[in-house]
Amino acid sequence: MSIHWSEDGVERSAPWHSENGMPPPVRVVVVDDTIRADAAYRLARKGTGLLWRGDYHNARQLLKAMDRRVQKAAARSRGAGTDFAAHRAERAERSRVLGMLVVELAADHSLRLRRAPDVRGACRLAYGDPPGPVCVALQELLGVIGAHQWWTKGVPVPALGASVHPGYGVFSPVRGEYVDLVADAPLPKTAPTVFDVGTGTGVLAAVLARRGAGRVVATDISHRAVVAARETMTGLGLDGTVDVIETDLFPPGRADLVVCNPPWLPGEPTSTLEVGIYDPDSDMLRRFLGGLGAHLEPGGEGWLVLSDVAVHLGLRTPEELLTLIADAGLRVAGRVDTTPRHSRATDPADSLHAARRAEVTSLWRLVPART
Template structure:
């Protein structure tokens, strides 16, 4: 479980000052202006207050709070439609009409979308609720959220009867993650499911799985590394393909707990876990090193986004720079990477190939697949031109002297 630095919020209720521990896994700072609201609060008034920076501590019916949050989302969408969204819609119409979007427009559209998403998150996160020690809600019709919150935020201190305040949106995230953890994510082509934990990216896009099943293993493949294992999916595939020893690494304790859970469910005794920033230590050189790094070189805005965004391609470049020295003779590196960043004008193909060369690696071959997810087929998406052209590749890299 991740260590969370304790922060607190305070508010006045019946002329009495109250305080509680502030919980946020989305890196939202503790709110400083909090008012009490209940079922009488209208969506229009709540939207006005949230846009002004006022947080609202909900004292009404639990399901009414959920409906209010949905209503806030609709108002955000309408506002965006009247402002920045007009530019995005114009670009989407050009894409739908098969008109070209200039290279200068694409990165601007990407950054505009991210700014809108960040603003949306800030507004929706201003609806708050209080939970008693043990994550018990006193709201009418409130479900039992204790298991989901304990998994997401850790245990509260019952000895001091510690209460907490969190955004309703973060609570929804915790409940959603609990659902993933219980039901699992079916992996096409493997005939099994993986079970994500809170704060670990769920592999809902897994078109690359078939690439990993089709690609030939190195002639000798006794030891393989899975760098940045997350849920452990790549390590599972390697173990199922008969690799004798798979060492999976991750820096995130939540990912290590998640992948260990998945390995245990499948009784994979050949997989070892190690907490490490990229490569494991005190282990043999690998015949095969695999990595599926974050695909987009942009700054993450929350812990979960670290699986998608890699500021300045730091992880990708660090992986490439260190791979050769951890590779056994005749070993291979499998890099799984989408070219969406190239279509968004965030990184060029020449830049990527240059990093290969700088790392002492050359391309032995490349296998490609196209995405099948809904957004790649949606011609109303402002970034449809980039998403529809996306290709996910498995790059097989070997040292120059191989």
């Protein structure tokens, strides 16, 4: 896909890149510091792309001003409250409108705007080697820059006494309560072999390796996650204990303990960045439960780490998870609960505050029903 525009009387074009699959704007105008926020917002709402040629910091200010107008419009149409479907629709509209403010990256991934930072390293980490000039939404580029900062400084994990460094597009373990559940739950009597299914950054695999597992196999279907997990193991000196494999769900064989922290919300992700949050029709959850028994050694356990926020949002009934467990030929041998510590759980301005405040994250200890 390409983006097309006219500039200085010349018709131009460049490849279009969007991590969330947003199509390029059909109509594009070149803008700079002289455009007013109201005018930019009106054009963006109508689907007109705004190719920025002004000052980088002014572009960021314009994006914030457009965002305020999006939020005001959403609040007016929302009324007294909102359900999750309305929340998702608002997020999609926000992404669409803000995605209309576009910048052009040069052939070396540099951003040639006044006062622009050096974004080459961040873009190379997210996109790989540059194929040539490319246009991206400024909103996406800011996410790429932010992810590079997280990758550089790391995310502290108290259970490890160290930091992990998630790359772009890899779910970051900023919510430490689910990590603490795995760090504190009693291990099966014998757990020489552990599978961590859907490992992400590898944080749970690393925690279990540090707890004394003889061998850990961590899997993920995402190549970016596999790269991040391998870097985590190298940084923690766990290369010889943890194998990271790129595969869908289970590795070959059986384990004494199989751990999975699947996406918590049933629903369609709108981008690759949301794959760690949304699980269409609870597909990963269903397949994990359905295949767990066949991958457990006799006397082994499966640990399912899952938030009940989907219940509070009306996306899953309280009984549905128990039914899925039973239908998979499993039973609950124990359960450990914790409550969230993240800031949104105590923010009444958050549109999903009630659900976040009531949320409980649980570690479900599962064993074959026949045992």
